[in-house]
Amino acid sequence: xxxxxxxxxxxxxxxGQDVALRCDPISGHVSLFWYQxxxxxxxxFLTYFQNEAQLDKSGLPSDRFFAERxxxxxSTLKIxxxxxxxxxxxxxxxxxxxxxxxxxxxxxxxxxx
Amino acid sequence: AQSVAQPEDQVNVAEGNPLTVKCxxxxxxxxxxxxxxxxxxxxxxxxxxxxxxxxxxxxxYGFEAEFNKSQxxxxxxxxxxxxxxxxxxxxxxxxxxxxxxxxxxxxxxx
Numbered sequence: 001x002x003x004x005x006x007x008x009x010x011x012x013x014x015x016g017q018d019v020a021l022r023c024d025p026i027s028g029h030v031s032l033f034w035y036q037x038x039x040x041x042x043x044x045f046l047t048y049f050q051n052e053a054q055l056d057k058s059g060l061p062s063d064r065f066f067a068e069r070x071x072x073x074x075s076t077l078k079i080x081x082x083x084x085x086x087x088x089x090x091x092x093x094x095x096x097x098x099x100x101x102x103x104x105x106x107x108x109x110x111x112x113x
Numbered sequence: 114a115q116s117v118a119q120p121e122d123q124v125n126v127a128e129g130n131p132l133t134v135k136c137x138x139x140x141x142x143x144x145x146x147x148x149x150x151x152x153x154x155x156x157x158x159x160x161x162x163x164x165x166x167x168x169x170x171x172x173x174y175g176f177e178a179e180f181n182k183s184q185x186x187x188x189x190x191x192x193x194x195x196x197x198x199x200x201x202x203x204x205x206x207x208x209x210x211x212x213x214x215x216x217x218x219x220x221x222x223x
Contacts, residue, residue: 040216044213045213103159105156107156
């Protein structure tokens with residue numbers, strides 16, 4: 001069956017541009033997570049959805065970051081006015097429940113120039 | 114505040130030898146612990162988890178981990194390493210949110 005997919009896989013943005021990163025979770029998974037992974041580091045939690053409800057957004061680094069999951073399936077992470085420090089791999093993961101294992105997508109590598 | 118530590122950036126093990134990748138944690142409540150593996154150019158894959166029950170947890174690819182409450186550790190182990198086990202391994206703990214360690218790069222030497 002299909003796993004978690006993310007698009008685009010690679011994104012180069014000029015500083016100041018807005019970007020939108022898409023995540024298609026595994027069908028039926030209620031929980032969806034976004035992480036930011038800097039080079040040589042572990043994933044850092046950004047935000048968490050249960051169905052369409054955003055239950056935790058405490059990891060979003062600034063108000064330039066916004067995530068949505070309007071129909072409880074596909075999710076979009078939007079970054080406004082990108083800065084160089086936003087360069088990282090953005091990972092999406094879904095799971096069938098709160099304490100169940102997460103299934104990760106391949107990530108979107110964002111490079112801000 | 115919850116935290117997780119992987120004290121070794123890299124572990125080298127000869128093929129066929131047992132391996133251990135260390136993880137210690139700190140949480141305020143009951144710990145929910147996970148191990149994930151990341152192969153080059155691939156997404157993170159779930160290996161195993163501890164929620165409750167037996168302290169020894171068995172997972173994918175012959176890996177296991179031992180939950181030790183007194184030492185607040187959840188070390189990943191495998192009795193006989195394979196070259197194909199070479200990858201980046203992440204320990205994670207869930208309290209109010211999931212926190213990942215920095216990762217340990219495992220090199221299995223042929």
